[in-house]
Amino acid sequence: MQVTIWGSCHCQKIRYKALALSEAVRICHCTDCQKLSGSAFRVNLPVLQSDFRLLQGILKTYIKTTDKGKRRAQCFCENCGTQIYATDADSMVIEHTNAEITTLHYASNAEKESVQPSTDILVYYNIRVGTVDKVVSDNRVRSDNTVGSDNTVGSDNMVESAISLTPAYQQWCQSARQWVTMLDDIPCFAQNKLT
Ligand SMILES: [Zn+2]
Numbered sequence: 001m002q003v004t005i006w007g008s009c010h011c012q013k014i015r016y017k018a019l020a021l022s023e024a025v026r027i028c029h030c031t032d033c034q035k036l037s038g039s040a041f042r043v044n045l046p047v048l049q050s051d052f053r054l055l056q057g058i059l060k061t062y063i064k065t066t067d068k069g070k071r072r073a074q075c076f077c078e079n080c081g082t083q084i085y086a087t088d089a090d091s092m093v094i095e096h097t098n099a100e101i102t103t104l105h106y107a108s109n110a111e112k113e114s115v116q117p118s119t120d121i122l123v124y125y126n127i128r129v130g131t132v133d134k135v136v137s138d139n140r141v142r143s144d145n146t147v148g149s150d151n152t153v154g155s156d157n158m159v160e161s162a163i164s165l166t167p168a169y170q171q172w173c174q175s176a177r178q179w180v181t182m183l184d185d186i187p188c189f190a191q192n193k194l195t
């Protein structure tokens with residue numbers, strides 16, 4: 001289902017909006033996701049770069065190099081550290097200002113000279129699903145596929161909980177923590193366990 005998502009970081013300095021397919025959500029158990037999140041796995045939702053708008057704030061980037069030499073840009077809030085998305089660091093990166101795409105820039109000047117902007121290159125942002133605040137089903141919202149600059153949702157829209165973004169599959173299960181398949185067996189408390 002095509003949806004519009006709104007998200008933010010913990011300190012609210014970063015706010016974004018994107019178009020997405022709700023069935024594209026996946027769990028990643030790779031060791032980089034474990035290390036970068038400080039948790040057992042990350043939950044990601046890939047969206048096209050052209051379907052993402054940063055509505056507020058400035059993202060800081062950390063570049064990690066994979067075993068195969070690919071450079072991945074990890075983009076996060078420089079104030080609170082919340083991870084927002086990751087993308088290909090060697091593709092052109094769009095700098096967002098107030099919901100409008102204004103500037104294209106490259107990872108280095110050498111790449112700027114050798115790479116020309118092309119609509120044939122599909123660049124994805126892997127949104128961290130924990131940052132999504134609101135999900136709205138687009139078949140009730142709009143007839144076109146554009147991302148507007150508005151940051152509001154009309155009363156006739158179908159607002160769904162961000163919890164509805166259920167993963168469709170898991171990847172890098174070879175490095176998954178063994179206990180993640182046994183969560184139902186671990187005692188649950190609605191809030192902190194009182195000592
Ligand atoms: Zn923040």
Ligand SMILES: [Zn+2]
Nearest residue numbers: 028029030033
């Ligand atoms: Zn991963």
